[in-house]
Amino acid sequence: MSSSKATDFGTALCIITGASKGLGRSLAKEIAGLLKSGSVLLLVARSGDKLQDLQDDLVSSEAGGAGLQIRCVVADLSHKEGVESVVRQAKDISCSDIDHLLLFNNAASLGDVSRFARSFTDMDDVDSYWSFNVSSALCLTAGILGAFPHRIGLRRCIVNISSVCAVKPYASWVLYCSGKAARDMMFRVLAEEEKDLRVLNYAPGPLDTDMLLQARTTTADTKLKDFIAAMYSDGHVLTCEESVSKLIKVLQEDNYPSGAHVDFFDV
Numbered sequence: 001m002s003s004s005k006a007t008d009f010g011t012a013l014c015i016i017t018g019a020s021k022g023l024g025r026s027l028a029k030e031i032a033g034l035l036k037s038g039s040v041l042l043l044v045a046r047s048g049d050k051l052q053d054l055q056d057d058l059v060s061s062e063a064g065g066a067g068l069q070i071r072c073v074v075a076d077l078s079h080k081e082g083v084e085s086v087v088r089q090a091k092d093i094s095c096s097d098i099d100h101l102l103l104f105n106n107a108a109s110l111g112d113v114s115r116f117a118r119s120f121t122d123m124d125d126v127d128s129y130w131s132f133n134v135s136s137a138l139c140l141t142a143g144i145l146g147a148f149p150h151r152i153g154l155r156r157c158i159v160n161i162s163s164v165c166a167v168k169p170y171a172s173w174v175l176y177c178s179g180k181a182a183r184d185m186m187f188r189v190l191a192e193e194e195k196d197l198r199v200l201n202y203a204p205g206p207l208d209t210d211m212l213l214q215a216r217t218t219t220a221d222t223k224l225k226d227f228i229a230a231m232y233s234d235g236h237v238l239t240c241e242e243s244v245s246k247l248i249k250v251l252q253e254d255n256y257p258s259g260a261h262v263d264f265f266d267v
């Protein structure tokens with residue numbers, strides 16, 4: 001547990017992957033207002049136009065206030081060049097003024113949920129899913145930690161956006177469930193190894209995003225598909241803003257054991 005309880009996030013370098021839409025975009029909008037002057041917000045995704053829209057939005061709404069630097073990094077995290085370019089651009093930021101490093105490993109994909117585990121005979125399909133959803137999160141985190149090593153006065157917090165699927169199997173979601181389980185364990189190991197870090201696996205609940213649209217329209221398992229469709233039509237899906245508020249509260253209270261899996265519905 002950290003010694004200082006923060007209600008804002010200080011002068012931070014805050015990196016958000018998958019910031020172009022969905023949860024990542026809402027997170028960027030919310031956290032921008034909690035960063036002190038001199039902070040840098042690094043927004044990562046493949047869609048440069050959407051990142052630019054977000055940057056314009058943040059600037060015009062003055063969400064970040066004066067003194068917040070916003071940088072967009074257009075990168076495909078399914079390739080090592082994409083991960084390396086994010087690390088490179090983070091390294092360009094002078095770390096002497098930064099008292100908080102915050103990395104949100106948010107970007108992910110659902111994968112092909114239109115078929116069952118027994119049909120995944122092609123290793124290339126599986127490797128490509130794991131490359132983006134698992135390997136990139138580890139390599140990006142390691143690269144950023146290497147660029148901003150432990151020093152007195154620097155808080156370092158790594159958030160993995162997880163899912164209930166990390167702990168519960170869902171038929172026809174073999175890639176997504178196994179990827180989320182692997183990510184959780186990776187970050188639990190990291191918390192075990194690096195005691196000065198704060199590491200959080202946050203499961204955001206069902207969100208009204210493009211990922212959920214894909215889930216409720218293409219899931220092969222009929223029971224699961226109907227369940228998600230009903231959850232959506234009955235209005236039991238959360239807005240990204242609701243989930244982001246909970247995440248921010250968890251981070252501000254700073255009471256979770258490092259490496260914990262914290263679900264929206266548990267706090």
Ligand code: NDP
Nearest residue numbers: 018020021022023045046047076077107108206207209211
């Ligand atoms: P979206 O599909 O809406 O957004 C995904 C984000 O990831 C986008 O910004 C996308 O940007 C980015 N992304 C996708 N592929 C790549 C890539 N190869 N390289 C870099 N960035 C990429 O997802 P959500 O907002 O719904 O999900 C956010 C997180 O929340 C994920 O980790 C997801 O697993 C988790 N989650 C979501 C739930 C839900 O119900 N939606 C439930 C539980 C967990 P671009 O296309 O521009 O690259």
